[in-house]
Amino acid sequence: MDLKLLDYPRYFLSTAVVLLSTYGLLLGGNYSWMGLGILMGILLFDSFLESDYSMRDQRHPVVYDIVVGITLLAGVAHVFTYAYLAGAGHFATWSSEIGAFVSVAMVGFVVGAPPLHELFHRETFVQRWMGRIGNALIFDPWREITHVVTHHTYVCTPDDPDYARRGENMYRHVAVSLYRQFKESYQLEKQMWTKRGRAWWHPKNAWVWRASILLGFSTLLFIAGGFKGMLLAIATCLIGPRTFLEIFNYCNHYGLISATPGRFENRHTWNHLTPFVRVFALEITNHAGHHTDSYVPFYELEPDEGGPEQPQFMICVLLALVPPLFFAMIKPRLAHWDRHFATDEEREIAWRENARAGWHDLNEAMLADERPMHRPDIAAAAA
Amino acid sequence: MSQGTEAAENAVDGAEAESVAARPGFHRVVNERDGKVFEVKHKELLLMSAIQQEIDYPHNCRVGTCGTCKTKLLSGKIRPLVDFALSPLTNEELAQGYVLACQSMVNSDLRIDVSIGNHVTIPYRRVSGRVSSWRRLPGQVIDVRVRLDEPLPFMAGQYCQLAESGSFTRRNYSFYDLPPDPDGEGAEEVGFLVKYIPGGKLSGWLNEMNRTGTKMWLHGPQGRTGLEDEDSDAICIAGGTGLAPIASILADRIRRHPGTKFTVIFGVKGADDLFAREVISDLLEQAGDRIRFIEIVSDEPDGTGWEGPRGLVTDALTPDLVDDYSTKAAYVCGNLPMVEACEKKLVELGVDPEHIHADKFIPTGA
Incomplete structure (x- = not known):
């Protein structure tokens, strides 16, 4: 048997997790925890596995596209099922109520969001619009423009709202990042209607269709689950995929430095390449390839073997919730990055960033290693 | 083999192009500036298809933000993936029909005007140096000169990205010097005129005090402003x-x-x-x-x-x-x-x- 053909069915695992979570919701009671349990069980198992650097078989790309489409639709069905059941009072106990909420939120984050990202990066009209409409699942159709317009261009610089500088904890980063994204979304929208010479209310403005997506999605949720079902379902989208996505972003480029904004190089991202994370995340965590060329579909991404890696994805997200633990994990990795990956110019910026964070031990490490180190003038930086 | 690569085999020049019809499912793109003709599959992106056909189309970011692939659309229909109003295209350029090839999905035969080929004049490189002189000129302008650690070639009217060592901030400034001998290794020292902009990170830093001796990084050269009409008044x-x-x-x-x-x-x-x-x-x-x-x-x-x-x-x-x-x-x-x-x-x-x-x-x- 051609074992490479197994590359295709593995991506149906995402669909299976969403469907099993939906089934757990339907069973109700403590089964409502089923989605979370299955997801965390697989990710826990995955955390003991080695990174997978293999390329995917690419002989039948249509199968992958079908998986993405089905998973997106399953994600939509998952949320609507939850809205309907929550609105109907199906979750009779606090345990089942909480289990259902957390399951929908976390399955939506790990498995539901990646298809949106994949699709809104695609070039075909249908796929691009599936991704845009699918943005309802993170309840933020504006996320796409800040992601495409700024994140991909200014990654690893403070000009990218998704970028966390050295010393920043997750809570501050998420709050600041969300504020900057909203502000930037408004500015980009305003730029669009101003350049087109339109009034802000013109029906052709992009914000109109984006707002329509949210309105349509909310209305359908209301029809499915009434006011309570709608609110709870929207809350799962906002807390799960929307907010946790920012925690993932916090980890993804944490503290790395680009002296070449607009010219991404593989060292400008952390990768998370354990086997099940690659599948659930539709290779978003195979991040270097994605940033090198955002047109490349997930199944063609080449893992950066030997590139910067963090611990398993879910472990990083959990560590980020406890800043001292996250810093303890990331600092040795940044010291390694400064020594082995950074260009001279990037090391000089790292010097200032370490000083800014109060991480002087990382600067001492740079001075101690064999690479010549120019120390930028700290006084000039403060000025 | 991709469809785009297949199309490359049909790429032709000049008058011959007029007699060649596009294959079913493809559109013909004619660049009026040089007569070059190539085919793009229906609903494929103009830049992506051109690159796949190894056409030296100007480009950089490919996500609609740098503006390098700016193309004047003379006729035909494209659909933008990202609104061009989010791009560096100015209002006037939008009104004149300019588009970004990287975001243009081709929906019909096109006539375009773009400078294809000969874009890489001098390889882009990153060099460090130190401020060798710093002096204030009238009008809140700083004349800053940088002694380079390795020679940097550039041509008349070009610019580079300038950054202080240790800083994320980088800005573009034009060289004001006589370009170095094209057959030589490059300039060993270069000069820039930096106008102080209130609140400007780099101009403010430069304006604040004499920065002689500070390490700087230069990325370049870039720009084509002074490369044509060399023999004209x-x-x-x-x-x-x-x-x-x-x-x-x-x-x-x-x-x-x-x-x-x-x-x-x-x-x-x-x-x-x-x-x-x-x-x-x-x-x-x-x-x-x-x-x-x-x-x-x-x-x-x-x-x-x-x-x-x-x-x-x-x-x-x-x-x-x-x-x-x-x-x-x-x-x-x-x-x-x-x-x-x-x-x-x-x-x-x-x-x-x-x-x-x-x-x-x-x-x-x-």
């Missing part, structure tokens, strides 16, 4: 520090293209801002007979003793400024509104738009 218009690329172009032409003559218009706000003579005094000494130099001030109060012309740089562009505008090239460097106003006026006076070369300074923000 020209009108050079500089607004403020737009003088830097103009000075480099003048130095290049005076040295390498004998016989060419130049009318230089230098505009600033007040008489206290006139720093140009300090920058191009050598050129005026060397070739005063080939350079006619006009300084014009826009906001100089009456009674200050200023006896020269007043107004905007466009006011200096009078019908009798040169004998025949249609035979002249033009180089225009300065802020965006100034450049656009000059381009319009030059065309009205008879300069062929093909021979107007502009370097538009767009503030990067704080």
